[in-house]
Amino acid sequence: MELKYGRKTLEFKINSSRVLNVLKANEKEGLNDPLKAVEKSLSEPTGTKPLSELLAAEEINDLVIIVNDVTRYTPYNYMLPPLLKTIAEAGIKKEQVTFIVATGVHSPHSAEQNREMFGPEIDAEYNFIHHDYDQDLLDLGELSTGNQLKINKKAVEADFLIATGVILPHYMAGFSGGRKSILPGIAGRDSIENNHAMMVEVTSEKPALENNPISQEMFEAAEKVGLDFILNVVTNSSREIVKVCAGDYLEAWEAGISESAAMYQLPLAKKAEAAIVSSGGFPRDINIYQAQKALDHADHAVKKGGTIIWVAECSEGYGEERFKKWMDEAQKPEANIERIKKKFLIGGHKAFAISKVAAEKEIILISSLSREQTENIFAKKMNSIQEAVDYLEEKYGADYSTYILPQGSLTVPVIE
Numbered sequence: 001m002e003l004k005y006g007r008k009t010l011e012f013k014i015n016s017s018r019v020l021n022v023l024k025a026n027e028k029e030g031l032n033d034p035l036k037a038v039e040k041s042l043s044e045p046t047g048t049k050p051l052s053e054l055l056a057a058e059e060i061n062d063l064v065i066i067v068n069d070v071t072r073y074t075p076y077n078y079m080l081p082p083l084l085k086t087i088a089e090a091g092i093k094k095e096q097v098t099f100i101v102a103t104g105v106h107s108p109h110s111a112e113q114n115r116e117m118f119g120p121e122i123d124a125e126y127n128f129i130h131h132d133y134d135q136d137l138l139d140l141g142e143l144s145t146g147n148q149l150k151i152n153k154k155a156v157e158a159d160f161l162i163a164t165g166v167i168l169p170h171y172m173a174g175f176s177g178g179r180k181s182i183l184p185g186i187a188g189r190d191s192i193e194n195n196h197a198m199m200v201e202v203t204s205e206k207p208a209l210e211n212n213p214i215s216q217e218m219f220e221a222a223e224k225v226g227l228d229f230i231l232n233v234v235t236n237s238s239r240e241i242v243k244v245c246a247g248d249y250l251e252a253w254e255a256g257i258s259e260s261a262a263m264y265q266l267p268l269a270k271k272a273e274a275a276i277v278s279s280g281g282f283p284r285d286i287n288i289y290q291a292q293k294a295l296d297h298a299d300h301a302v303k304k305g306g307t308i309i310w311v312a313e314c315s316e317g318y319g320e321e322r323f324k325k326w327m328d329e330a331q332k333p334e335a336n337i338e339r340i341k342k343k344f345l346i347g348g349h350k351a352f353a354i355s356k357v358a359a360e361k362e363i364i365l366i367s368s369l370s371r372e373q374t375e376n377i378f379a380k381k382m383n384s385i386q387e388a389v390d391y392l393e394e395k396y397g398a399d400y401s402t403y404i405l406p407q408g409s410l411t412v413p414v415i416e
Contacts, residue, residue, distance in 0.1 A: 004285075006368075007281065008281075011386075018402055023403055023411050025263045026263050034241040039082040045229070046252040047251030048247045048248050055087065055092065061159055063158060064099075064158035065098070066102050066181045066186060067164050068102060068181075070286075076164075078233075080122055095127070099118070099127065099128045100129055100186055108130035131186045145213070145217050151191075163178070163182065165180065167257065172214050177253055180218055192346055198213045198217075199349055200344070203296075227249045230246065230248075230249045232245045232252065264410050267415075268301060271301055275309070275402060277309065277310055279291035280406075281313075286314070287319025288377065294310065294405070294408030307392060308357070309366070311385060314369055318373070322345060323348065325347070326351035333359040337352060339351075363380065365382075
């Protein structure tokens with residue numbers, strides 16, 4: 001069998017009697033003509049008038065489009081040309097359009113990454129700015145939760161605000177896309193930290209999406225900012241568009257949820273002693289910070305005291321300084337679990353997320369990290385998946401079962 005690792009794959013063999021199931025997404029075929037589907041969604045959106053009519057209804061001198069960063073693959077080669085064509089036909093010039101890269105707490109793109117993400121022509125012809133969660137923010141006051149909402153000044157002051165993204169399962173917010181482009185995408189440091197602080201409650205109680213306090217606060221932030229229109233897509237694991245959702249930031253987003261859930265939420269009858277999980281290759285395993293989602297998903301499928309073999313190249317190391325600092329300072333997983341309860345900090349939340357798994361299960365990591373770096377995140381380093389599988393045989397003998405998750409960052413096991 002093969003699992004994705006960075007830009008390549010790694011092979012291994014395992015006795016089929018040990019494998020309860022290979023948990024792959026319930027794939028749907030990509031649309032035959034995604035460009036045409038995007039065009040249609042803009043002219044026949046959900047919950048709003050056609051985008052062309054919305055743009056014509058007011059004087060627009062400053063239009064802002066929020067886009068994802070490189071850590072979240074988004075098929076902009078299909079999404080942006082029809083969107084920019086509609087904007088141009090409304091009489092809005094290129095110099096009146098600004099792209100804000102919703103980095104949230106991530107680092108800005110290199111010039112090469114920007115060209116790769118958006119295409120050389122769009123990169124050259126339009127103005128791009130990278131959100132900085134400490135700079136150029138406007139304070140929009142308190143949300144109902146008491147969280148002080150600070151948002152990118154350029155976005156708040158825009159005459160028309162469009163958000164783009166992909167609707168996929170998300171371990172904290174339920175699903176990505178829609179309102180998430182605002183908070184955390186273009187929010188201030190404290191606003192993001194206060195929102196994400198609720199993850200301790202969410203990961204322990206696992207509320208239904210409609211009761212998820214993180215998602216609810218994100219919706220309130222989007223409403224307060226005045227998000228005018230969204231263009232979101234649902235993609236399969238081959239990154240093909242299977243559904244386009246455009247229009248109102250709530251109604252259009254909700255239209256994509258059932259499609260995404262049907263593909264990526266996988267019901268299980270029982271947990272196993274082990275799981276072998278790949279974060280899904282580049283860019284999902286670009287660093288530990290991003291790859292962690294797969295570990296969280298595998299955790300759902302494994303019994304307490306079990307073993308998770310985690311495959312993630314992590315060519316850019318840990319991916320975030322505070323996350324690394326928390327791991328450096330913790331002598332055992334429980335230290336990070338207690339620390340996050342005392343004061344929630346971005347970066348620290350990833351240390352918590354990994355530590356809560358490590359406190360209950362053995363983690364074996366196959367990555368480009370050194371042995372020291374691996375042990376620092378409470379994992380055991382092995383050099384190949386095969387070595388780790390052989391270790392399972394030594395540890396459990398014939399008396400164990402395992403799930404294999406080739407698309408671990410996407411698929412979410414749900415115990416029925």
